[in-house]
Amino acid sequence: MVSMKGISFAYGSKDIIRDLNLEFSPGETLMITGPNGVGKSTILRLLAGVLLPSSGSIEYGFPKSTDPRSRIAYLPDSLSFYRSMTPLEAAAFHAGIFGTEPSGLDIARKAGVDVDRRISELSLGQRVIVQLSIILSTGPDLVLIDEVLHSVDPYLRGLLFQELVRVMEERAPTMVLVNLSFSEVENLVDRVIFMGVEGIRLDESVDLLKAGARLIEADDFSSDLPVVLCREVLGRKQFVVYPFTAGQEGVEKAHPMDLTEIMTAFMEAEYNA
Amino acid sequence: MLDREFRAALSQFGSVIALLAVMPLVYLLDSSFYRTGVLLEEYLIGGYSLLWIIGAFYLAYNMFRGEEQDGAKEYLLSLPVARGKLLLLKTIPRMAVLFIAALIEGMLGTYQFSGTGMLIAFIVFSQVCGFILGVVGRRSLSARLILFTMVVFVYIINSTRPITPRFILYDILRRSSVPYLLLETSLLALILIPVYRCWDLKPLAVRESRLAKLSIGPLLILAFPVVHLFLSS
Amino acid sequence: MYQIDQRSPVPVYEQLARQIERHIVSGDLADGQKLPSIRELASALRINPNTVAKTYRQLENEGLVSSRKGLGIFVSVRGMDLDGSRDKLFAELTDDYVRKATGLGMEGNEIIQGLTRRLKGGK
16 A cells, blocks of 8 residues: 655755645556646656655555565656666666566567667667566566556557566556556556646546546536536537536437546646636 | 676776876887986886876766666666665775775885875775765766865875974874864765765756755865965975 | 447446357357456456456356366356346347437337348348
């Protein structure tokens, strides 16, 4: 059970995160999304121990004497790694630090990676696979992945998913993904957090979110349904409503939406606010 | 990780000492111009001393070169290695190489420092400054200037033989290295501890200004004996 | 083989359970046949293994499958009223169809006539 309590992060005069409170249950898979620059990656970095909060505390629920980073697998969007090493060397190095057996390169080999070439010489997608499989091989309880999944071609992404599913099934870790595109990870995720400039605007389970979000096409719309966004498409007005409760079924043409559509609406609303 | 650091220290220091091969050439040029009567051996030994100092600066400066070139700093911070352990892993191999190389110098008959304590103090001071530079970021011009200056000051203080004193008190202080050792150690700790307790991935400018603020006092304190030494020589 | 409707407000585990049920009822999945492991299915469909686990638990509660320790999940419907399940699924399909057809503005008779014609292969 990971909990962030009263976390604030600032440097100089810049406030990045203010008084954040979040809790993650064991085995939960979360997605954090939102426009660029609101602090999503910062949350991951704080969890990974790569940034230290200005105030507040993070409790991981690991035994007192362990360094939390030994139970965390973190894949930053910078893909920070010893690039002049080969995958074999990097796997050995990483395993040495974590005290585990070097492994995780089978997937990389399936991806056609020459494990004796330097990581800096690999393509971006191959680097993501190599790094992800190496960090997952330490048997983590918390997996943090920052926005790298889009830069990978569909075949490699399939391999990545196999790896993720394997880890999820073996260890049931808590997984926090920061992602801007949802179509790929939509069904992997239990819970979505949408962060706006002001902080967290939405924190909901995916099932409830999809059950409660509706797209309504109507020229006018006077109702006390909570409107997330109002836009005009092809001359018709559209309203995205959340949460939608069954009692208001009387409204004509209320369409359900997939996660991409719902999140896009929230993003649009954030930009237009 | 330790073997990586040892290999880096040896190869970096070795590449500096290898410049010793240039020394005979310099000697030939020098003796043909100046006819000072200095022997080639003395030249080589003097060259070794010079290269040792250069090597000390080079090792300190390149402490985090691998990480900076590879873009591995964020990765390093995410590893379950305590910040204090990283300090040791980085500095101990380099300090060991420098110490052994200094022993060789001693066997050759030259002693750059006024005492083993002063030698060790310089080695520790220079390498820890290299660590601080790496933590703040080698790209930072202000960090490079500040730390370079401090190491130079400490070198001057530690390598100067006792000279004809102007004031009796200074003479007493000068003969005993202990006050200097204490001073250097405490100044180093004053800077190091805050810097690495807050060592994370905040932007360079933030870490730079923090170092600058912490270093003003130590720089001035160290400048004092240096200026005094220059004035009394 | 299995399609998840991303837009549907029906939770993924429920959708998957219904589809597996349909395969069982239609005979595509035979009695005693082994279903894919949680990892295989989650990997193939790119869904959370927990969701697959939930699906299988649901099907087990409904008596359509049973799990054998260490061996996996198997279809076990011997003696079950499969026709009854089929009728239930057919009713769902039909309601959906009728809803969509009336949405086009068709009346009950029109729907029946149109449906009969198409079943006979005409236009």
